[in-house]
Amino acid sequence: MVADDYMDQVETQLTLMDVTEDHLKIILATDKFSKDAKLWWKTVTNRQKVEEMSLDKFKELFYEKYFSISKRWELKDQFLGLIQGNMTVAEYENKFTSFSRFAPEMVTDEVDKTQKFVSGLHDRMRPLIMAQFIKVYSEAVERALMLEADIKDKDVRKEQWKQKKGAGPPSE
Incomplete structure:
Protein backbone atom coordinates (compact mmCIF):
# COMPACT_ATOMS: atom_id res chain seq x y z
CA MET A 1 0.00 0.00 0.00
CA SER A 68 1.14 -6.62 -7.76
CA ILE A 69 -2.28 -7.53 -9.06
CA SER A 70 -2.48 -10.38 -6.56
CA LYS A 71 -1.94 -7.92 -3.70
CA ARG A 72 -4.61 -5.61 -5.12
CA TRP A 73 -7.03 -8.56 -5.37
CA GLU A 74 -6.23 -9.49 -1.78
CA LEU A 75 -6.98 -5.95 -0.62
CA LYS A 76 -10.18 -5.89 -2.67
CA ASP A 77 -11.27 -9.15 -0.99
CA GLN A 78 -10.49 -7.63 2.41
CA PHE A 79 -12.72 -4.68 1.54
CA LEU A 80 -15.53 -6.91 0.30
CA GLY A 81 -15.44 -8.88 3.57
CA LEU A 82 -14.88 -5.89 5.84
CA ILE A 83 -17.05 -5.78 8.95
CA GLN A 84 -16.77 -3.64 12.05
CA GLY A 85 -16.28 -6.52 14.48
CA ASN A 86 -14.45 -5.26 17.58
CA MET A 87 -13.35 -2.01 15.93
CA THR A 88 -14.77 1.34 16.95
CA VAL A 89 -16.85 3.10 14.30
CA ALA A 90 -13.93 5.49 13.70
CA GLU A 91 -11.49 2.60 13.19
CA TYR A 92 -13.96 0.81 10.91
CA GLU A 93 -14.56 3.97 8.87
CA ASN A 94 -10.80 4.54 8.45
CA LYS A 95 -10.30 0.97 7.25
CA PHE A 96 -13.38 1.24 5.01
CA THR A 97 -12.03 4.41 3.38
CA SER A 98 -8.55 2.96 3.00
CA PHE A 99 -9.69 -0.30 1.40
CA SER A 100 -12.54 1.13 -0.70
CA ARG A 101 -10.09 2.36 -3.32
CA PHE A 102 -9.34 -1.26 -4.19
CA ALA A 103 -12.98 -1.96 -5.11
CA PRO A 104 -14.14 1.27 -6.73
CA GLU A 105 -16.98 -0.53 -8.50
CA MET A 106 -18.54 -1.20 -5.07
CA VAL A 107 -18.63 2.48 -4.14
CA THR A 108 -19.50 4.07 -7.48
CA ASP A 109 -22.02 6.43 -5.98
CA GLU A 110 -23.00 7.79 -2.58
CA VAL A 111 -25.87 5.35 -2.06
CA ASP A 112 -23.74 2.27 -2.87
CA LYS A 113 -20.93 3.49 -0.63
CA THR A 114 -23.34 4.19 2.22
CA GLN A 115 -25.05 0.82 1.86
CA LYS A 116 -21.71 -1.05 1.89
CA PHE A 117 -20.57 0.87 4.99
CA VAL A 118 -23.81 0.28 6.88
CA SER A 119 -23.91 -3.41 5.96
CA GLY A 120 -20.58 -3.91 7.75
CA LEU A 121 -21.59 -2.22 10.99
CA HIS A 122 -21.84 -4.19 14.23
CA ASP A 123 -25.09 -6.14 14.73
CA ARG A 124 -26.17 -3.78 17.53
CA MET A 125 -25.99 -0.77 15.22
CA ARG A 126 -26.72 -1.98 11.70
CA PRO A 127 -30.53 -2.41 12.00
CA LEU A 128 -30.91 0.96 13.70
CA ILE A 129 -28.92 2.76 11.02
CA MET A 130 -30.55 0.81 8.17
CA ALA A 131 -34.02 1.75 9.44
CA GLN A 132 -33.17 5.40 8.87
CA PHE A 133 -32.69 4.89 5.09
CA ILE A 134 -29.62 7.11 5.03
CA LYS A 135 -28.29 7.76 1.52
CA VAL A 136 -25.36 10.05 2.33
CA TYR A 137 -22.13 8.39 3.49
CA SER A 138 -20.98 11.13 5.87
CA GLU A 139 -24.40 11.15 7.51
CA ALA A 140 -24.31 7.36 8.01
CA VAL A 141 -20.87 7.64 9.62
CA GLU A 142 -22.03 10.45 11.89
CA ARG A 143 -25.14 8.54 12.96
CA ALA A 144 -23.07 5.42 13.65
CA LEU A 145 -20.65 7.45 15.78
CA MET A 146 -23.54 8.96 17.74
CA LEU A 147 -25.17 5.55 18.20
CA GLU A 148 -21.87 4.04 19.34
CA ALA A 149 -21.50 6.78 21.97
CA ASP A 150 -25.06 6.17 23.15
CA ILE A 151 -24.52 2.40 23.37
CA LYS A 152 -21.31 2.90 25.35
CA ASP A 153 -23.09 5.27 27.72
CA LYS A 154 -25.93 2.79 28.28
CA ASP A 155 -23.45 -0.04 28.84
CA VAL A 156 -21.60 2.02 31.47
CA ARG A 157 -24.83 2.92 33.27
CA LYS A 158 -25.98 -0.71 33.15
CA GLU A 159 -22.67 -1.88 34.65
CA GLN A 160 -22.84 0.77 37.36
CA TRP A 161 -26.39 -0.31 38.19
CA LYS A 162 -25.29 -3.98 38.42
CA GLN A 163 -22.42 -3.07 40.74
CA LYS A 164 -24.68 -0.93 42.89
CA LYS A 165 -27.34 -3.65 43.04
CA GLY A 166 -24.75 -6.38 43.79
CA ALA A 167 -23.24 -4.44 46.68
CA GLY A 168 -26.27 -5.12 48.85
CA PRO A 169 -27.34 -3.02 51.83
CA PRO A 170 -24.66 -1.08 53.61
CA SER A 171 -23.22 -2.89 56.61
CA GLU A 172 -23.56 -1.37 60.07
Whole structure:
Protein backbone atom coordinates (compact mmCIF):
# COMPACT_ATOMS: atom_id res chain seq x y z
CA MET A 1 0.00 0.00 0.00
CA VAL A 2 3.02 2.26 0.36
CA ALA A 3 3.36 2.19 -3.43
CA ASP A 4 -0.28 3.13 -3.92
CA ASP A 5 -0.01 5.92 -1.35
CA TYR A 6 3.12 7.19 -3.12
CA MET A 7 1.32 7.27 -6.46
CA ASP A 8 -1.65 9.10 -4.90
CA GLN A 9 0.69 11.73 -3.45
CA VAL A 10 2.49 12.16 -6.75
CA GLU A 11 -0.76 12.59 -8.66
CA THR A 12 -2.02 15.12 -6.13
CA GLN A 13 1.21 17.13 -6.36
CA LEU A 14 1.17 17.02 -10.17
CA THR A 15 -2.40 18.29 -10.19
CA LEU A 16 -1.53 21.10 -7.77
CA MET A 17 1.47 22.02 -9.89
CA ASP A 18 -0.74 21.93 -13.02
CA VAL A 19 1.73 19.73 -14.90
CA THR A 20 0.11 18.56 -18.14
CA GLU A 21 2.84 16.80 -20.11
CA ASP A 22 3.26 13.10 -19.33
CA HIS A 23 7.02 13.29 -19.83
CA LEU A 24 7.35 15.94 -17.12
CA LYS A 25 4.95 14.09 -14.83
CA ILE A 26 7.11 10.97 -15.06
CA ILE A 27 10.31 12.91 -14.40
CA LEU A 28 8.77 14.51 -11.31
CA ALA A 29 7.28 11.20 -10.14
CA THR A 30 10.62 9.43 -10.35
CA ASP A 31 12.68 12.26 -8.89
CA LYS A 32 12.07 11.08 -5.32
CA PHE A 33 12.94 7.45 -6.04
CA SER A 34 15.73 6.02 -3.92
CA LYS A 35 17.66 2.77 -3.59
CA ASP A 36 15.72 -0.14 -5.15
CA ALA A 37 13.23 2.10 -6.94
CA LYS A 38 16.04 4.16 -8.45
CA LEU A 39 17.77 0.99 -9.71
CA TRP A 40 14.51 -0.38 -11.09
CA TRP A 41 13.78 2.89 -12.88
CA LYS A 42 17.25 2.92 -14.38
CA THR A 43 16.63 -0.52 -15.93
CA VAL A 44 13.29 0.70 -17.31
CA THR A 45 14.84 3.78 -18.89
CA ASN A 46 17.55 1.61 -20.47
CA ARG A 47 14.82 -0.38 -22.27
CA GLN A 48 12.24 2.34 -23.02
CA LYS A 49 12.18 5.96 -24.09
CA VAL A 50 10.70 7.94 -21.24
CA GLU A 51 9.99 10.86 -23.59
CA GLU A 52 7.46 8.68 -25.44
CA MET A 53 5.96 7.00 -22.38
CA SER A 54 2.47 7.88 -21.20
CA LEU A 55 1.72 8.40 -17.53
CA ASP A 56 -0.63 5.42 -17.67
CA LYS A 57 2.21 3.21 -18.96
CA PHE A 58 4.48 4.49 -16.20
CA LYS A 59 1.84 3.69 -13.58
CA GLU A 60 1.31 0.25 -15.10
CA LEU A 61 5.04 -0.51 -14.88
CA PHE A 62 5.28 0.95 -11.39
CA TYR A 63 2.36 -1.10 -10.12
CA GLU A 64 3.65 -4.28 -11.79
CA LYS A 65 6.85 -3.85 -9.84
CA TYR A 66 5.66 -2.49 -6.50
CA PHE A 67 1.96 -3.30 -6.18
CA SER A 68 1.14 -6.62 -7.76
CA ILE A 69 -2.28 -7.53 -9.06
CA SER A 70 -2.48 -10.38 -6.56
CA LYS A 71 -1.94 -7.92 -3.70
CA ARG A 72 -4.61 -5.61 -5.12
CA TRP A 73 -7.03 -8.56 -5.37
CA GLU A 74 -6.23 -9.49 -1.78
CA LEU A 75 -6.98 -5.95 -0.62
CA LYS A 76 -10.18 -5.89 -2.67
CA ASP A 77 -11.27 -9.15 -0.99
CA GLN A 78 -10.49 -7.63 2.41
CA PHE A 79 -12.72 -4.68 1.54
CA LEU A 80 -15.53 -6.91 0.30
CA GLY A 81 -15.44 -8.88 3.57
CA LEU A 82 -14.88 -5.89 5.84
CA ILE A 83 -17.05 -5.78 8.95
CA GLN A 84 -16.77 -3.64 12.05
CA GLY A 85 -16.28 -6.52 14.48
CA ASN A 86 -14.45 -5.26 17.58
CA MET A 87 -13.35 -2.01 15.93
CA THR A 88 -14.77 1.34 16.95
CA VAL A 89 -16.85 3.10 14.30
CA ALA A 90 -13.93 5.49 13.70
CA GLU A 91 -11.49 2.60 13.19
CA TYR A 92 -13.96 0.81 10.91
CA GLU A 93 -14.56 3.97 8.87
CA ASN A 94 -10.80 4.54 8.45
CA LYS A 95 -10.30 0.97 7.25
CA PHE A 96 -13.38 1.24 5.01
CA THR A 97 -12.03 4.41 3.38
CA SER A 98 -8.55 2.96 3.00
CA PHE A 99 -9.69 -0.30 1.40
CA SER A 100 -12.54 1.13 -0.70
CA ARG A 101 -10.09 2.36 -3.32
CA PHE A 102 -9.34 -1.26 -4.19
CA ALA A 103 -12.98 -1.96 -5.11
CA PRO A 104 -14.14 1.27 -6.73
CA GLU A 105 -16.98 -0.53 -8.50
CA MET A 106 -18.54 -1.20 -5.07
CA VAL A 107 -18.63 2.48 -4.14
CA THR A 108 -19.50 4.07 -7.48
CA ASP A 109 -22.02 6.43 -5.98
CA GLU A 110 -23.00 7.79 -2.58
CA VAL A 111 -25.87 5.35 -2.06
CA ASP A 112 -23.74 2.27 -2.87
CA LYS A 113 -20.93 3.49 -0.63
CA THR A 114 -23.34 4.19 2.22
CA GLN A 115 -25.05 0.82 1.86
CA LYS A 116 -21.71 -1.05 1.89
CA PHE A 117 -20.57 0.87 4.99
CA VAL A 118 -23.81 0.28 6.88
CA SER A 119 -23.91 -3.41 5.96
CA GLY A 120 -20.58 -3.91 7.75
CA LEU A 121 -21.59 -2.22 10.99
CA HIS A 122 -21.84 -4.19 14.23
CA ASP A 123 -25.09 -6.14 14.73
CA ARG A 124 -26.17 -3.78 17.53
CA MET A 125 -25.99 -0.77 15.22
CA ARG A 126 -26.72 -1.98 11.70
CA PRO A 127 -30.53 -2.41 12.00
CA LEU A 128 -30.91 0.96 13.70
CA ILE A 129 -28.92 2.76 11.02
CA MET A 130 -30.55 0.81 8.17
CA ALA A 131 -34.02 1.75 9.44
CA GLN A 132 -33.17 5.40 8.87
CA PHE A 133 -32.69 4.89 5.09
CA ILE A 134 -29.62 7.11 5.03
CA LYS A 135 -28.29 7.76 1.52
CA VAL A 136 -25.36 10.05 2.33
CA TYR A 137 -22.13 8.39 3.49
CA SER A 138 -20.98 11.13 5.87
CA GLU A 139 -24.40 11.15 7.51
CA ALA A 140 -24.31 7.36 8.01
CA VAL A 141 -20.87 7.64 9.62
CA GLU A 142 -22.03 10.45 11.89
CA ARG A 143 -25.14 8.54 12.96
CA ALA A 144 -23.07 5.42 13.65
CA LEU A 145 -20.65 7.45 15.78
CA MET A 146 -23.54 8.96 17.74
CA LEU A 147 -25.17 5.55 18.20
CA GLU A 148 -21.87 4.04 19.34
CA ALA A 149 -21.50 6.78 21.97
CA ASP A 150 -25.06 6.17 23.15
CA ILE A 151 -24.52 2.40 23.37
CA LYS A 152 -21.31 2.90 25.35
CA ASP A 153 -23.09 5.27 27.72
CA LYS A 154 -25.93 2.79 28.28
CA ASP A 155 -23.45 -0.04 28.84
CA VAL A 156 -21.60 2.02 31.47
CA ARG A 157 -24.83 2.92 33.27
CA LYS A 158 -25.98 -0.71 33.15
CA GLU A 159 -22.67 -1.88 34.65
CA GLN A 160 -22.84 0.77 37.36
CA TRP A 161 -26.39 -0.31 38.19
CA LYS A 162 -25.29 -3.98 38.42
CA GLN A 163 -22.42 -3.07 40.74
CA LYS A 164 -24.68 -0.93 42.89
CA LYS A 165 -27.34 -3.65 43.04
CA GLY A 166 -24.75 -6.38 43.79
CA ALA A 167 -23.24 -4.44 46.68
CA GLY A 168 -26.27 -5.12 48.85
CA PRO A 169 -27.34 -3.02 51.83
CA PRO A 170 -24.66 -1.08 53.61
CA SER A 171 -23.22 -2.89 56.61
CA GLU A 172 -23.56 -1.37 60.07
